[in-house]
Amino acid sequence: xxNPIKKVIAVHDLxxxxxxxxxxxxxxxxxxxxQVCPLPTAILSTQTDGFSDFTFRDLTGDLVPYxxxxxxxxxxxxxxxxxxxxxxxxxxxxxxxxxxLPSSTLVLVDPVMGDDGEFYSTYDHTMKDGMKELIKKAGxxxxxxxxxxxxLDCEPKSTYTKEEICQMIKxxxxxxxxKIVITGIEGDGSVxxxxxxxxxxxxGFTSNKRVGKRYPGTGDVFASVLLGRLLQGKSFALxxxxxxxxxxxxxxxSTNFLYPEREGVLIENNLSKLLDE
Numbered sequence: 001x002x003n004p005i006k007k008v009i010a011v012h013d014l015x016x017x018x019x020x021x022x023x024x025x026x027x028x029x030x031x032x033x034x035q036v037c038p039l040p041t042a043i044l045s046t047q048t049d050g051f052s053d054f055t056f057r058d059l060t061g062d063l064v065p066y067x068x069x070x071x072x073x074x075x076x077x078x079x080x081x082x083x084x085x086x087x088x089x090x091x092x093x094x095x096x097x098x099x100x101l102p103s104s105t106l107v108l109v110d111p112v113m114g115d116d117g118e119f120y121s122t123y124d125h126t127m128k129d130g131m132k133e134l135i136k137k138a139g140x141x142x143x144x145x146x147x148x149x150x151x152l153d154c155e156p157k158s159t160y161t162k163e164e165i166c167q168m169i170k171x172x173x174x175x176x177x178x179k180i181v182i183t184g185i186e187g188d189g190s191v192x193x194x195x196x197x198x199x200x201x202x203x204g205f206t207s208n209k210r211v212g213k214r215y216p217g218t219g220d221v222f223a224s225v226l227l228g229r230l231l232q233g234k235s236f237a238l239x240x241x242x243x244x245x246x247x248x249x250x251x252x253x254s255t256n257f258l259y260p261e262r263e264g265v266l267i268e269n270n271l272s273k274l275l276d277e
Contacts, residue, residue, distance in 0.1 A: 004033075006231050009070060011039045011063075011082040011094055012220070015054075018047030019264025020217030021084055025224045031271045032228035037077070039066055042086040048121055049216040050262025056122070058086050063093045071100060079106040081227055082134075083220060086122065091130035098137045106230065109138035110223045113147045115184070117156040135176045140230070142223045144184035148172060159186055162205075170200035179236055183222055186210075193222075193244050197236045206241055208248030211255045217264040222247045225274065246273065 008029060012021040026036045041063065045055040070077075080101055082094050098107055111131045113123045128150050135141050135151065148168050149156040152175075160168075169180050179197040186192075193206045222243045229239035247265075254265045 005035050006078040007035045007037055008079040008081050009037050009039055009077050011041060013042040013044055013084045014040045015044045015047040019267055020047045020220050024217055024220050024267055027271055028224040029228050031274050034228055034231055037070060041090055047216055060090050067097050077105060078231055079227060081108045083110040084112045088126050088130045091134050095134055095137060107138050108140040108227050109135050110142045111135055111147050113150050115144055115146050117146055138178040141178045142181045144219055145182055148182045165194045166203050169194060169196050169203055173199035181240055183219055195240045204237055206244035211251045213255055213261050215251060215261055215265045218247050
C-alpha cells in the first residue's frame, strides 16, 4: 500500500521563542496530515520581530549537504517550502535545491524580507535582488504587501487602493509564472489578501476584520495552511480562502488573552480546526 502521508521539505529558521517559522509550520502541516522534513536555515533564541539581543546561529554551510542527504534517502517529496533565509548565499543554495527536485514538486516560496514598510533587521537590498531571482523558480509565492513592493523595486506604502494591488499582482506576474498571493493588505477596518493563478487576468480577494493587535508569524501560518490545502487537493482559490479564514480566527481568538504580542498567535488551541477537512 502506498504511503498516505505526503512530505514537505521546509527551509526556514527555528526560533526558541515566538510562534513563527518552523515553530508553527511543523504543527500546522502535521495536523493536516503532512510530514514536515525541516531544513533549518538558522537557529535563533527568539524570532527577530519584537525582540532584541537574540542569538543567531547561521547554518548556511550545512544547507546543501543536509538537503542532498534528504534527497538521497527519499525523492518522494511532494512540496518544497522556503521562507526566512539568513543571507544572500542561502538564496543561491535554495535555488540550487529547487533545480535538483523533480519537476512535479510543488515549490512554495514565501519571500520573507520585511513588514510595515521596512526590511527585517537581518535583510538588505542585496537579499532583495536575490529574492527576485528566487521567485522565478516558484509555483506559488506569498509575499506580504511590503515584500511585494520590495520585489517590484517600489517604496512601500501604508495603504493601497484595490486597483494598485491588482497592478502589483500583474507586475509580479511579469517576474514569475507562479501563482501569487499578497497578504497583509490594510483596508477600512479589515486586513485583506489578493490572489491570482493566471498572471493577474483573474484576481480574487479575501477579508478579515482587523483585530487591533499585531502578531508576528501569521504569514507563516497562512502559507502553511495554504500549502496544506493544496496538497490535500483543494483548488488554489479555496486554499487561499481557507488559509485566510483560519488566520483571521486565530488572531481574533488571541485577542481574548493578555500576553506579549511578539510571542505570536495562540495557535495551539486552534490547530484542531484544521482537522475539519
